[in-house]
Amino acid sequence: MSNAPQPNILTIRGVTKRFAVGDDEVEALAPVDLSIPQGEFVCLIGASGCGKSTLLRIIAGFEEPTTGSASIYGKAITGPGSDRGMVFQDYALFPWMTVHENISFGLRQRRLSAEEIARTTDEFVKMVGLERFAERYPGQLSGGMKQRVAIARVLANNANILLMDEPFGALDALTREQLQRELLQIWARTGVTTIFVTHSVEEAVLLADRVLVMSAGPGRIDSDTRIDLARPRDVSSPEFNALRRDITRRLTSHLAPS
Amino acid sequence: MTTQRAAASANAERTEQEGEAVTRRHKRHRLETLRALALGIGFPVLLVLLWDRAVAITDTRLIPSPYQVAVMMYDFSFGGVYDDAFSGTILIHIWKSVQRVYGGFFLAALIGIPLGMMIGRIRILRQLLDPTISLLRPIPVTAWLPLSMIFFGLGPNAAIFLVFLGAFYPILLNTMFGVRSIDPRLFEAASMLGCSGAAMFRQIVLPASLPAVFNGLRIAHGFAWILIVVGEMTGVPTGLGSVVMDGRTLSRTDLVITGMIVIGACGFVTDRIIVVISNRLLSWSPQHLE
Numbered sequence: 142m143s144n145a146p147q148p149n150i151l152t153i154r155g156v157t158k159r160f161a162v163g164d165d166e167v168e169a170l171a172p173v174d175l176s177i178p179q180g181e182f183v184c185l186i187g188a189s190g191c192g193k194s195t196l197l198r199i200i201a202g203f204e205e206p207t208t209g210s211a212s213i214y215g216k217a218i219t220g221p222g223s224d225r226g227m228v229f230q231d232y233a234l235f236p237w238m239t240v241h242e243n244i245s246f247g248l249r250q251r252r253l254s255a256e257e258i259a260r261t262t263d264e265f266v267k268m269v270g271l272e273r274f275a276e277r278y279p280g281q282l283s284g285g286m287k288q289r290v291a292i293a294r295v296l297a298n299n300a301n302i303l304l305m306d307e308p309f310g311a312l313d314a315l316t317r318e319q320l321q322r323e324l325l326q327i328w329a330r331t332g333v334t335t336i337f338v339t340h341s342v343e344e345a346v347l348l349a350d351r352v353l354v355m356s357a358g359p360g361r362i363d364s365d366t367r368i369d370l371a372r373p374r375d376v377s378s379p380e381f382n383a384l385r386r387d388i389t390r391r392l393t394s395h396l397a398p399s
Numbered sequence: 400m401t402t403q404r405a406a407a408s409a410n411a412e413r414t415e416q417e418g419e420a421v422t423r424r425h426k427r428h429r430l431e432t433l434r435a436l437a438l439g440i441g442f443p444v445l446l447v448l449l450w451d452r453a454v455a456i457t458d459t460r461l462i463p464s465p466y467q468v469a470v471m472m473y474d475f476s477f478g479g480v481y482d483d484a485f486s487g488t489i490l491i492h493i494w495k496s497v498q499r500v501y502g503g504f505f506l507a508a509l510i511g512i513p514l515g516m517m518i519g520r521i522r523i524l525r526q527l528l529d530p531t532i533s534l535l536r537p538i539p540v541t542a543w544l545p546l547s548m549i550f551f552g553l554g555p556n557a558a559i560f561l562v563f564l565g566a567f568y569p570i571l572l573n574t575m576f577g578v579r580s581i582d583p584r585l586f587e588a589a590s591m592l593g594c595s596g597a598a599m600f601r602q603i604v605l606p607a608s609l610p611a612v613f614n615g616l617r618i619a620h621g622f623a624w625i626l627i628v629v630g631e632m633t634g635v636p637t638g639l640g641s642v643v644m645d646g647r648t649l650s651r652t653d654l655v656i657t658g659m660i661v662i663g664a665c666g667f668v669t670d671r672i673i674v675v676i677s678n679r680l681l682s683w684s685p686q687h688l689e
Contacts, residue, residue, distance in 0.1 A: 203587050221591040233584035237606040237683045247592035278683040298592055 147178035148214070150302060150334050151200065155209035158195050158360075168359035169195045172209060175353070175362065179301075182328055182335045184349035186342065186392065192360020193338045197304050200336065201227045213302070223247055226295020228305045232287040234279040240290050241266060241275040247298025265297040268327065285316035292324070296331060303328075303335045309344070321347060325372060342392065346384050347374055354391045364391045463653040471653040472660065485642065485654060493665060495638040496627050499555055503562025503630070504623040511567050511619075512612060515574025516604055532571065540565045541629055548633055558630030558638070565626040566619035573618070577611025578604055610684050613677040620673055624666035639665070 158170040170192045177183055185193040198204040199211055202221040211218045213225070234243050245262040253261075266275050269289035279287055288308055295303060309317040325348065328335055339345055345352045346368055354364045366388060370380055447465050454464045463471070474480035478487030518524050540561055547564075551557040581604065589603045631640025639662050646654030 201587075201591060203591075221587065223591065223593040225591065227587065227591055229584055229588070231584065233582065233588040235585060235588070235603070235606075237609070237681075239683075246589070246594070250593035250598065280683060280685040294588075294592070 147180055149176045150179040151175070151177040151211070151213060151336075152215070153196075153200075153209070153211045156196070156199060156206040156211055157208045158192070158199065158204065159207045170199075170206075171359040171361040173360075173362055177334060177336065179334055180332045182348060182350045183337065184345035184352045185336065185338045185355060186340060186345045186352060186388070187355030187360075187363075188340070188357060188392075190360075191355040191357040193355050194306055195360065196355075197227075197306055197336060197338050200302070201225055201304050203227075223250075223298050224300060225302045225304055226298060226300030228288065228291045228295060228303065228308045230307045230310050232279070232284075232291050234287055234290055234294070236279050239276050239278055240271055240282070240286075243279070243290050244293045244297050246294060261297055265293040268296070268330075269293045269323070283316070284312050285320055288312065288320060289323070292327065296327070296333065301333060303333045303337075305335065305337045307338055307340065310339075317344075322373075324348070329372075342385050342389050343376060346370075346381060346388060347376060352388055354388060366391070461652065463656065467653050468656045468660070471657045475654075475657050475661075485645075488637075489661065492637055492639050492642055493661065495555075495635070496631070496640065496662075496665070499558045499630055499638060500562055500623045500627055502555075502559040503564075503626075504566045504620055506559070506563045507566035507570050507619060507623075508616060511570030511615070512574050515571045515612075515615075516578050516600070516608065518571075519575040519578025519608070520600075520604060532568075536568050536572075540626055544629065544632065551633075553634040555635055557633040558627070558635060558640075561630040561633070562623045562626045565622040569618040569622060570612075570615040573611045573615025574608060577608030577615075580611070581607045610681055613673075613681060617670065617673050617677070620670065621666065624662060624669070627662065 153173055153175040155172045155174060156170060157168070157172050159166045159168050161167075173192075173196060185196065187193050195204060199206050200218065202218050202225065218225075235246065238246065241262055244265050245258050248258045248261055266272055269292060271286060271289055271293070274282060274286060279290065282290070291308070292303070309320055312320065321344065324335075327333075337345075337348060349368050352366045352368060353362050354366070355361065356363045366384070368384060370378075370384070374381055451465045454462055470480055474482075474486050476487065476489045480486070518528055543561060543564055544557075547557045547560045551560055585603055585607060586599070589599055594602055627638065628640035628643050631638040632644055635641050639658050643655050643658035643662075646652065646658060
């Protein structure tokens with residue numbers, strides 16, 4: 142990490158979101174303001190229904206804000222775009238395409254030469270360590286491998302914001318730890334700005350430069366904590382535990398005592 | 400990376416046990432195939448034996464014995480036994496029926512697949528057409544027979560139309576269902592990767608709905624062969640359906656049963672071809688493989 146201030150890649154100003162539920166309207170997001178500098182790793186954490194996924198989907202362009210604006214380098218987000226790559230919890234790989242074809246999908250949408258597509262794809266297949274599985278279909282892969290493909294698929298397409306919606310939530314603990322390590326390596330290597338939604342405090346403190354705690358009813362950002370621990374982080378160190386306690390306290394402070 | 404190291408050591412271990420395990424698996428697989436063959440062939444053989452005994456015991460003159468049907472089948476295929484209008488004519492009848500079955504079937508696929516995809520994706524089209532389709536679908540194909548003869552006259556076109564009607568709805572409905580049940584995340588994933596419009600149809604809608612489309616094609620293909628007898632009731636001189644109808648008129652039950660068996664065999668063989676094609680195209684789909 143450099144100390145020079147980076148320009149903000151993402152700016153969110155007064156974004157709200159209301160959903161119609163039958164005849165009622167539900168306020169999913171109260172006005173949210175947020176700026177994220179280029180290259181930062183941000184974790185959004187909060188209980189279910191706090192609007193963290195909604196916020197992510199607005200950034201991805203899958204949902205439109207009811208009011209307010211979200212912009213990338215000052216340019217308003219009007220829909221999904223290849224500059225932002227979403228990694229879904231349930232992978233959303235194309236099951237009829239091989240690993241190689243999934244990763245090259247974005248490249249194939251732009252009129253690039255076959256050589257260039259093949260070269261870039263191979264590079265990203267290699268980056269996620271799936272060379273031996275390049276010709277397999279998603280149905281033949283484990284959950285961890287599928288999520289590697291999903292990450293490579295958006296990075297190969299030059300996404301400069303990686304949006305991850307509880308990406309490791311469906312994986313077993315060992316695979317999750319390994320993917321967390323690999324994600325940090327990829328992030329360090331590519332410098333891709335990452336917004337990572339999770340409900341695990343430990344995961345947030347392990348990964349992020351900055352942890353945003355959100356709370357529900359309506360969804361809003363409650364606190365914004367910098368994590369200045371050096372990487373790789375030791376989850377058993379006192380500093381780590383202090384931060385984990387602090388964020389857990391913020392996370393639960395707004396909950397009514399049960 | 401640790402995965403690779405772990406994988407390498409696991410690999411070495413695996414090669415030692417692999418040979419033995421593979422032979423065992425192959426042996427079990429062969430036994431399984433043999434048993435499936437024995438049961439699959441044994442059961443119809445048993446049915447034929449029962450048929451033969453039943454005819455012998457009841458001494459009926461209305462139903463021919465399997466032997467008599469076999470003689471008829473031989474004469475129908477090669478001639479030289481009865482030397483009548485049906486001797487040695489099997490190929491021409493099969494060929495005519497195949498033309499009508501596949502004329503109707505491919506027409507149904509040609510219209511049903513694109514229409515089903517559009518109805519599945521475009522809400523206005525669904526609102527426009529869905530009630531009408533639901534209304535027309537329960538009408539039995541046989542009920543269309545008089546009208547189809549008025550529309551198309553006596554001849555093969557009426558037969559093709561009837562086969563088309565029978566094949567159309569399963570293709571249309573399965574395609575609609577297939578398109579509507581595509582995971583919406585796949586559309587989101589494709590659009591964030593820069594895919595939109597017509598490319599989305601070709602690259603996402605079409606392949607993602609292919610398993611359902613093939614299910615529809617397979618059901619429709621079965622119906623098409625079922626309907627050939629009805630279709631060829633429309634007064635065509637040749638075709639397997641007309642052979643069955645002629646057999647009825649002439650009270651030649653051996654000819655009727657021969658025609659039935661040939662239709663069954665044609666339907667069976669062509670169904671296997673469809674299964675092979677679909678297994679090939681859908682090798683990615685873990686639920687689809689037979």
